[in-house]
Amino acid sequence: MLTVPRRKPRILVVLLLANLALLVLPLGGLWMLRLYESALVRQTETELISQAAIIAAAQRAAWLRAAGQDAAPQATDWAPRFASLDLAHDPILPPPPDAVPPEQPADPVARAAGATLAPVLAEAQRVTLAAMRVTDQAGVVVASTGSETGLSLRGLEEVAAALAGQPAARVRARREAVPAGADSISRAAPFRVFVALPVQAGDRVIGAVLLSRTPSSLRQALHGKRWELAALTLAMLIVAGGLAGFIAYTVSRPIRAVADQARAVASGARVEVRRVRRSAVREADELAAAIGAMADTLEHRAAYISDFAAAVSHEFKTPLAALRGALELLQDHGAGMTAQERANFLAQCMEDVQRLDRLVTRLLDLARAETPHPHDAGGAIIGQAMHDAAAPSIAAGLDIAFDGAPGTEVAIAPEALRGILTILFDNVRQHAGPGAQCRVVWAEDGGTLRLRVSDTGRGISGANRRRIFDRFFTTAREAGGTGLGLAIARSLAEAAGGALDLVPDTPGATFDLRLPVVPHA
Structure with a gap:
């Protein structure tokens, strides 16, 4: 924990000493010279x-x-x-x-x-x-x-x-x-x-x-001139003290208020980040704004961690409970079971373990997607990333049509772009239904690439549209869905300075991906 040394002077003392030094320097110079x-x-x-x-x-x-x-005057010219x-x-x-x-x-x-x-x-x-x-x-x-x-x-x-x-x-x-x-x-x-x-x-x-x-x-x-000098010295001291007090009041008071809020946040208390009184200098206002933004971010992060922990515990609880129950049955009654019954229980245990493995993998992907990193992580060629991401889905039988310039380069890491497209294609395979077709269209629009992935499936209900990007929300849990794919895709897009949204009122499901284009010299 970072502690503040108590022996350091406050702003008022520093300003007062600085003003007094400015008063003493001219007098010292007069004496020395x-x-x-x-x-x-x-x-x-x-x-x-x-x-x-x-x-x-x-x-x-x-x-x-x-x-x-004759005592007549001398010359009349001046001789000062x-x-x-x-x-x-x-x-x-x-x-x-x-x-x-x-x-x-x-x-x-x-x-x-x-x-x-x-x-x-x-x-x-x-x-x-x-x-x-x-x-x-x-x-x-x-x-x-x-x-x-x-x-x-x-x-x-x-x-x-x-x-x-x-x-x-x-x-x-x-x-x-x-x-x-x-x-x-x-x-x-x-x-x-x-x-x-x-x-x-x-x-x-x-x-x-x-x-x-x-x-x-x-x-x-x-x-x-002692009385005049005494009066002048007193006046200068009053002015110096007044200036120091004014500056300290207008500068240190907002900083002190911000420090109080920061200490409250550091102690774990949830406080409302209120707007502090403006100071007379820009740096103090900037500090107050920065601390306020940091406190607000910490509040949101704390809420995020709390919600995330609750969701993770809920998602892990079901497969763990099933796994524990199956193992207890095998432990207590495995000797009296038939070979087929034991195989069924072991298959159920394997299925729960695989689900937990998928959850852990997706959670790691989500953590990497939501970790702040520089936006200038390189560039990706849309055609190459599209081919790599679509290959597994095409091999699984999904019909995908492409329409766009394959040589367009976007400002995102290639693996991140492949991850977004793979999630969108997997989403079509899992939710669009049998025989659904997928179409991908992209074009450059004023320095931004707009890419749309649409399908001819049964679409998304109105109630589910509002929750489609929520973590752990899925309607395909039986098919192995974790409910983290679209949340990861959106985080990857936003980390690159782009966005991913669901287009409303379209047949089937249509996702709109926007990414910055790499400018060409």
């Missing part, structure tokens, strides 16, 4: 670019005033600067080198402009938390939020690029980690973003602006 960290870096870079642009414009204006020049840093391909550079004493003092004009800008930088740092430095054209710091004023930053790669007229942005490691909680204003990322922009007066570079800031860490960013 550091996409969100790159977004935080670019966000910080964008903020620093905006701040540096304003500081560069303010330094340019202050420098022009200190130099006694977009964030470009990406942790996926931009390396994290070492910490920046310390500022060093300059070879020459700072430019007096730049220093005067920086002095006016220093309070602005200090005030802005209170809001932006960014480190800000402004240098002259030689890289000497003229304004700073730190202690680098008067020192040179020209050795820093970003500053050197800005003094050459090229904006620059870099990611550098921090000198030391700063402990920072999730809600702290200090940021806990292990690196800082550096942005440098040139300060230009016309085509001349008069200095550089260097800003740096630590971007938000992934933990801090998620902490800032």
Whole structure:
């Protein structure tokens, strides 16, 4: 008996885990590829670019005033600067080198402009938390939020690029980690973003602006959106659970109903195969239909076996009872019987044994005929099979006339076709009466061979016509009939995809056999 392992999960659990896995995969991909960290870096870079642009414009204006020049606007063409840093391909550079004493003092004009800008930088740092430095054209710091004023930053790669007229942005490691909680204003990322922009007066570079800031860490960013993320996670879990429940309800409920019916049938109970509720997927409906058809077949098979067993026991009971009675008489009174009486009893016993032998042979033929087998069992030539099947009946004195194309090939095994025709000819010999003639006519009709076997005998009564194909029904039991011949013939025809029927309202008896014709290429 096939048992179902109890440790296997149900469809609901599998679907729920699958949905949760689909939810976790994108989050895991974001974490592994550091996409969100790159977004935080670019966000910080964008903020620093905006701040540096304003500081560069303010330094340019202050420098022009200190130099006694007109502070008219520069060129009116657009020069946007977009964030470009990406942790996926931009390396994290070492910490920046310390500022060093300059070879020459700072430019007096730049220093005067920086002095006016220093309070602005200090005030802005209170809001932006960014480190800000402004240098002259030689890289000497003229304004700073730190202690680098008067020192040179020209050795820093970003500053050197800005003094050459090229904006620059870099990611550098921090000198030391700063402990920072999730809600702290200090940021806990292990690196800082550096942005440098040139300060230009016309085509001349008069200095550089260097800003740096630590971007938000992934933990801090998620902490800032914790309530939104919690709400989103809850919503996704509800949706995932709802989808899993809906699919499990629409898929597993019909399967469970079918399983209950199958278990009832397997336990031997006779249950009505009812139509189960349709599911949302075709496979579940197909499974339900297949199980229902199987249960229906099993019910019919059980009824068939029950009826068949009753009929077989009835057919065997009569000859066995006669055989037993004759043997008991011979055993008890055989010594006082005459030789003729003993011979009569032994002849009766032999007749009963032969009848039992015929019943067993016919039952085996019926079992083979009703056993399912492929329809493509070969092909039979109608003329050859007709000759082989008719020969014994013709030898016994039956007059048979044939009318049809002998070369027609039908899709049935030759031995099966011979068996059907032999049964039909034997039926004419046993039931048509003395002097009856038989006529066989066949012709092809749209891919089907229609063959009719008719006789000129006394025919079949109306009551017997309804039972002619029933197993063990016969009116020639005294002549050795078993009542299985026509049942076997019909089963052989149906197994080949054909049919065998009794044609009503005809003189004598006429049987109509239909078989598929083998198509010719």
